[in-house]
Amino acid sequence: xxGDNQTTVTEFLLLGLSGxxxxxxxxxxxxxxxxxxxxxxxxxxxxxxxxxxxLHTPMYFFLANLSCVDICxxxxxxxxxxxxxxxxxxxxxxxxxxxxIYFFVTFINMDGLLLSVMAYDRYVAIxxxxxxxxxxxxxxxxxLVVASWVITNLxxxxxxxxxxxxxxxxxxxxxxxxxxxxxxxxxxxxxxxINDLMVFTVxxxxxxxxxxxxILSYAYILSNVLKLPSAHGIRRALSTCxxxxxxxxxxxxxxxxxYMRPSSSYSVQDTVATVIFTVVTPLVNPFIYSxxxxxxxxxxxxxxxxxxxxxx
Numbered sequence: 001x002x003g004d005n006q007t008t009v010t011e012f013l014l015l016g017l018s019g020x021x022x023x024x025x026x027x028x029x030x031x032x033x034x035x036x037x038x039x040x041x042x043x044x045x046x047x048x049x050x051x052x053x054x055l056h057t058p059m060y061f062f063l064a065n066l067s068c069v070d071i072c073x074x075x076x077x078x079x080x081x082x083x084x085x086x087x088x089x090x091x092x093x094x095x096x097x098x099x100x101i102y103f104f105v106t107f108i109n110m111d112g113l114l115l116s117v118m119a120y121d122r123y124v125a126i127x128x129x130x131x132x133x134x135x136x137x138x139x140x141x142x143x144l145v146v147a148s149w150v151i152t153n154l155x156x157x158x159x160x161x162x163x164x165x166x167x168x169x170x171x172x173x174x175x176x177x178x179x180x181x182x183x184x185x186x187x188x189x190x191x192x193x194i195n196d197l198m199v200f201t202v203x204x205x206x207x208x209x210x211x212x213x214x215i216l217s218y219a220y221i222l223s224n225v226l227k228l229p230s231a232h233g234i235r236r237a238l239s240t241c242x243x244x245x246x247x248x249x250x251x252x253x254x255x256x257x258x259y260m261r262p263s264s265s266y267s268v269q270d271t272v273a274t275v276i277f278t279v280v281t282p283l284v285n286p287f288i289y290s291x292x293x294x295x296x297x298x299x300x301x302x303x304x305x306x307x308x309x310x311x312x
């Protein structure tokens with residue numbers, strides 16, 4: 001390659017989801033609205049759970065942690081896009097980009113691990129109800145969350161350290177609204193074999209292990225539910241899992257389609273799929289878990305009514 005192509009990249013240009021300014025204005029308003037709803041919705045979930053003593057159970061402890069992660073996950077990508085639009089800029093520095101990748105990997109994996117922990121909690125509640133309180137002790141719940149944080153941060157650190165070893169040449173244009181790891185890998189003029197290998201081995205292990213746990217948990221749940229004598233019992237048991245299954249399908253469906261293949265096959269069309277788990281999933285989680293859950297509805301109503309009473 002010539003000298004120009006070997007120029008060290010100090011920043012990347014984020015082209016966003018559309019190259020047309022008119023569409024970018026519409027997307028700005030749409031993303032701003034979705035981000036605000038995501039923050040407010042997940043904050044309400046956290047506040048409702050923390051204020052209502054009836055919700056101080058393992059299931060809602062994990063749900064509160066999921067809401068916290070969703071707030072952080074959305075905040076990794078969307079604010080930078082909004083700020084760049086306001087400033088009329090498309091640039092993100094190399095350091096900011098690597099930092100964004102680190103936290104993106106951390107929170108996306110944390111989402112998956114929490115969803116698997118929640119599936120295990122539902123398995124114990126439905127298949128071993130008499131031993132539920134003995135198994136799902138507060139110490140175990142805290143240990144599961146702490147272990148998840150440790151695993152995700154170590155994986156994100158490994159991924160980022162391998163990323164900073166790559167050389168980025170003259171092309172610094174990213175066809176995305178954030179520094180998606182696959183989109184950045186595709187820009188490198190270095191050999192990305194080690195990075196791809198790490199994605200398929202370590203990344204695949206961290207990603208597919210929770211997914212497998214979820215599948216096995218619900219397989220056992222389904223086999224036990226079908227043994228119930230009444231249709232009412234079946235509906236009641238499945239109602240506690242419906243919200244969780246909806247979120248799992250939305251989250252894993254999009255990720256499997258984007259990241260479980262070589263980075264060289266990453267295309268502009270994949271940016272649309274990433275919007276599902278980076279923006280849409282954190283947005284809809286509060287609605288899915290509250291609208292289909294009577295306990296959450298009651299806690300949210302109580303929270304809102306208490307806030308109104310304080311105003312007067």
